[in-house]
Amino acid sequence: MKTDVNASSASEIAVAVKAAADPNDPIAAISRGETLPSEVHKSLADEEAVLDVKDFRLWYGAAQALYDINMSVPRGKVTALIGPSGCGKSTLLRSVNRLNDLIDIVKIDGDMVLNGDSVYGPGVDVIELRKRMGMVFQKSNPFPMSIYENVVYSLRIDGENRKSVLDEICEKSLRGAALWNEVKDRLDDLALGLSGGQQQRLCIARAIAAEPEVLLMDEPCSALDPIATGKIEDLIESLRGEYTILIVTHNMQQASRVSDYTAFMYLGRLIEYGATGELFTRPHLKATEDYITGRFG
Amino acid sequence: MSSSEKESKSSGRDASGRGSSGQGASGKGSSGNGGGWSERTRARSKSSLFAAGEPMVWLTGGALAACAFMVAGLLLLVLVKGLSTFWPASVIKLETPDGRTYMGEVTREDLYRPTDNVLADLDGEIARKAALEVEEKEGWAFRRLVRTGNFKLTQNHFSWVNEWEVAEASEPEWAMVLERLEWGRFYGFPEAFVLLTPISERTADGQGRTGEERMAEALGLVEELAGQGAEVQLVDDRFVNGRRGPALVDPAESATVQDLQGVAQVFRGPEQAWAKFQELHKESRQRWHDRRRLEKFDTGKVNHKQEEARLAVRELELELEEASGTAGEPDVRTRLADAEAKFEEVRTWADREFTRIRQEIDAINHENSRYQILMRTAGEGTRPEEQVLLRLDDVVRAYPANRLGWVDKAGIYLSRWSEFLTDEPREANSEGGVYPAIFGTVAMTLIMSLVVVPFGVLAALYLKEYANAGPVVSAVRIAVNNLAGVPSIVFGVFGLGFFCYVVGASIDEVLFAANLPNPTFGKGGLLWASLTLALLTLPVVIVATEEAVSAVPNSMREGSYACGASKWQTIRRIVLPRALPGIITGMILAIARGAGEVAPLMLVGAVKLAPELPIDGLFPFVHPERSFMHLGFHIYDVGFQSQNSEAAKPMVFTTTLLLIAIVAVLNFVTIAIRNRLRSKFAGGQF
Numbered sequence A: 001m002k003t004d005v006n007a008s009s010a011s012e013i014a015v016a017v018k019a020a021a022d023p024n025d026p027i028a029a030i031s032r033g034e035t036l037p038s039e040v041h042k043s044l045a046d047e048e049a050v051l052d053v054k055d056f057r058l059w060y061g062a063a064q065a066l067y068d069i070n071m072s073v074p075r076g077k078v079t080a081l082i083g084p085s086g087c088g089k090s091t092l093l094r095s096v097n098r099l100n101d102l103i104d105i106v107k108i109d110g111d112m113v114l115n116g117d118s119v120y121g122p123g124v125d126v127i128e129l130r131k132r133m134g135m136v137f138q139k140s141n142p143f144p145m146s147i148y149e150n151v152v153y154s155l156r157i158d159g160e161n162r163k164s165v166l167d168e169i170c171e172k173s174l175r176g177a178a179l180w181n182e183v184k185d186r187l188d189d190l191a192l193g194l195s196g197g198q199q200q201r202l203c204i205a206r207a208i209a210a211e212p213e214v215l216l217m218d219e220p221c222s223a224l225d226p227i228a229t230g231k232i233e234d235l236i237e238s239l240r241g242e243y244t245i246l247i248v249t250h251n252m253q254q255a256s257r258v259s260d261y262t263a264f265m266y267l268g269r270l271i272e273y274g275a276t277g278e279l280f281t282r283p284h285l286k287a288t289e290d291y292i293t294g295r296f297g
Numbered sequence B: 001m002s003s004s005e006k007e008s009k010s011s012g013r014d015a016s017g018r019g020s021s022g023q024g025a026s027g028k029g030s031s032g033n034g035g036g037w038s039e040r041t042r043a044r045s046k047s048s049l050f051a052a053g054e055p056m057v058w059l060t061g062g063a064l065a066a067c068a069f070m071v072a073g074l075l076l077l078v079l080v081k082g083l084s085t086f087w088p089a090s091v092i093k094l095e096t097p098d099g100r101t102y103m104g105e106v107t108r109e110d111l112y113r114p115t116d117n118v119l120a121d122l123d124g125e126i127a128r129k130a131a132l133e134v135e136e137k138e139g140w141a142f143r144r145l146v147r148t149g150n151f152k153l154t155q156n157h158f159s160w161v162n163e164w165e166v167a168e169a170s171e172p173e174w175a176m177v178l179e180r181l182e183w184g185r186f187y188g189f190p191e192a193f194v195l196l197t198p199i200s201e202r203t204a205d206g207q208g209r210t211g212e213e214r215m216a217e218a219l220g221l222v223e224e225l226a227g228q229g230a231e232v233q234l235v236d237d238r239f240v241n242g243r244r245g246p247a248l249v250d251p252a253e254s255a256t257v258q259d260l261q262g263v264a265q266v267f268r269g270p271e272q273a274w275a276k277f278q279e280l281h282k283e284s285r286q287r288w289h290d291r292r293r294l295e296k297f298d299t300g301k302v303n304h305k306q307e308e309a310r311l312a313v314r315e316l317e318l319e320l321e322e323a324s325g326t327a328g329e330p331d332v333r334t335r336l337a338d339a340e341a342k343f344e345e346v347r348t349w350a351d352r353e354f355t356r357i358r359q360e361i362d363a364i365n366h367e368n369s370r371y372q373i374l375m376r377t378a379g380e381g382t383r384p385e386e387q388v389l390l391r392l393d394d395v396v397r398a399y400p401a402n403r404l405g406w407v408d409k410a411g412i413y414l415s416r417w418s419e420f421l422t423d424e425p426r427e428a429n430s431e432g433g434v435y436p437a438i439f440g441t442v443a444m445t446l447i448m449s450l451v452v453v454p455f456g457v458l459a460a461l462y463l464k465e466y467a468n469a470g471p472v473v474s475a476v477r478i479a480v481n482n483l484a485g486v487p488s489i490v491f492g493v494f495g496l497g498f499f500c501y502v503v504g505a506s507i508d509e510v511l512f513a514a515n516l517p518n519p520t521f522g523k524g525g526l527l528w529a530s531l532t533l534a535l536l537t538l539p540v541v542i543v544a545t546e547e548a549v550s551a552v553p554n555s556m557r558e559g560s561y562a563c564g565a566s567k568w569q570t571i572r573r574i575v576l577p578r579a580l581p582g583i584i585t586g587m588i589l590a591i592a593r594g595a596g597e598v599a600p601l602m603l604v605g606a607v608k609l610a611p612e613l614p615i616d617g618l619f620p621f622v623h624p625e626r627s628f629m630h631l632g633f634h635i636y637d638v639g640f641q642s643q644n645s646e647a648a649k650p651m652v653f654t655t656t657l658l659l660i661a662i663v664a665v666l667n668f669v670t671i672a673i674r675n676r677l678r679s680k681f682a683g684g685q686f
């Protein structure tokens, strides 16, 4: 709630400073009640999209949190979502696997397409849909069971009980999450006994165990120390190409280090979206530049 | 004013919350800041006594101490009284100057204020002593409650004896305590051991014999036994001191015999009597147990078979009524005829069996009646000393109280406990064991838990996980919580009205129609009692489960959904395991509440004395429709419904102790399970 107020007052200041200077400034446009289309770099046109967000809008009760988001997430690439607190990054991410359905007051409009299948279309089986995605949360949330069971959770709920299959996938996922060497001798221990960083990597292992088409990560490193953060960044690096990753981060350095593409969001809008290198060095919009250089947000 | 007051309050909260360190910090702050600010801070820090939080510490601590004191006091009372009941006391003999005697165990001693009337009624030596004592103790007097037993002779179990009446108090060496199956305890001295040979009233071919014939045989037996060392006497059933009973008669006085019982070899003297008693008592009791088994189980089995056959006939009769006039009638008729033939068969078999059992019982009885001990009383009150013959198999336990060492006493103590825990009650529940009540209590509590936990958990899961929050859910929740405040007797009434008379009666009509009008399920029983208590404890489980489920972090649920789990999978694999310790806490509370409940049970199946356990060897082995005994009800019954309440009082404490122990054991087991689960599912850092 509070961030909302801050954000809007910040925007008012920004408006006061720049409204006259740049008629194309999206922030000024927002404050005028108009929406300018998102600035999407050309480089994206060459990419094959795994996920296509189409005119997506979302309300929490009466309050609109996302406005006309149009965005395609390229296959096998790491795409970062940045933006000030409360701008709707988590909301967008949670909309992809329809976790927002769990909140009664949420209403949506528009659609997303995952590899050609509608996400919000009529008759979509949400559970089947979620099985095609993995999600890593800001706070690590291992389940109250053993490390092994945590990793193979999504297989268990699919009814997979063959030990050989489970063993293989468990090892593969834990290796993929760079956790295997640390836990291979205590797979039957409680997951809650791991350190915070290990728990987060365990959650990543759990998310990739079902080989998702998209891996959604919501500030996976925000509760971790630099060493653990480094490990997870290395991990994202190693997953690149194999998995499509959509990651929310507050950390500009992290975004520039790990991502191929970056999307800048502000007040529920997608402002600018492009290749990370270009967006960070030569942003097309002044607002983006202001944000990444820390002038507001 | 109002703002400064608010501040002082908030500072008080701070100080009590953070203790002295908080105060220290605020003190430092005040010295660092300047001007009016520092003054205000200083005013806050010493504003009032309440600000320092001291009174609250005392208040909370005091409340805790008061609670702990009351609980500990209650437990201590139960523990001390309960544990000391079975310790054998010594037997004391009190004699008064005017020739009265009281012998028995002292059960209580107290000081009381004798009224003037009481003192005025006294005379002679006693009046003098009484006046002296009352004067010395400033109006108070000392008295003892002596358990004198021998109810059949004196018509009372206990006597109050004033100290001023006592001319002589002694602990006679051979004073014995006999715990009997009937008529309570007997106190007296062993005179002799009697080995009786009964004289049959019938000849071998079943003809009656005359008194002369029997006497002739008796005298012949006397001749025969005379050479074997022991003294030989006739046993006659005659009036002694206005009371009819067996007595020893010298063969020389055979002319005075009224109702000859037999010839006895008499081993005189306390040592010999006690030695013989110890030698033969165990066998007698064993035979008695055999007899009891015949009476109970063998007879029960035959009865059961017979009843089964009768019910089969009755069922077909009912079927015939329904089928009369239809095509199926002839078929039913033939089956009925078969069943009737079968019933006849079973009946003749049963008659044969009953005769056999009767004969076996008679043989045992005959053998057991041979072993008797001749006791002499100390002469209760104004009565003279009397001799009494007691059958060995009637004596549960006997011991010369004043000759016992610590080890012997401990042995008796343990044997009483083991009887208490494993035997059936006797003497209108005031003596003997409480095994059926233990069984009933545990069985009822287990069935109750088995019912209430799944129901409560499912209901709470629906409320928390599935139902949309709204007025309906709130109403249900309020109703459930209020259920906890309904007096338990109301649940009893409901249980009786609904479970017994509606559900039970319907079951009877459908499944046990042949047995009507005798109810099978349509009356109080173990099952209905368990269900009633399950209803009673349902709110506890629901509330505990709701709380435990709410405490499961939402992030875990979301993680599970994100993996593609359905709602039920999430509940089963994540929510339930995580909430299990909390659910079990609810179960512990429910058990504690349910096991100690008495009032509703009186209406739905707990009885004073249940002839059969709800589980036995007769098909279908488990009989949840049977009424049962319950420790809580037992306490009520023994303590308040017993004729011999003074003797039953110690049993109240022992039974209470046992009930508490059982509840504690059930709880410890569940707590142990919970702790295992807790270390399995919870913990960790977030």
Ligand SMILES: Nc1ncnc2c1ncn2[C@@H]1O[C@H](COP(=O)(O)OP(=O)(O)OP(=O)(O)O)[C@@H](O)[C@H]1O
Residues within 6 Å of the ligand: A001, A004, A060, A065, A083, A084, A085, A086, A087, A088, A089, A090, A091, A092, A103, A250
């Ligand atoms: N469950 C909810 N109910 C109502 N409003 C919500 C809910 N969750 C988020 N919002 C609102 O939606 C807006 C976007 O929130 P969101 O969590 O997506 O922001 P974010 O970009 O992830 O911020 P942060 O970087 O702080 O995580 C905010 O204004 C927030 O107040």
Ligand SMILES: [Mg+2]
Residues within 6 Å of the ligand: A089, A090, A091, A218
């Ligand atoms: Mg967020």
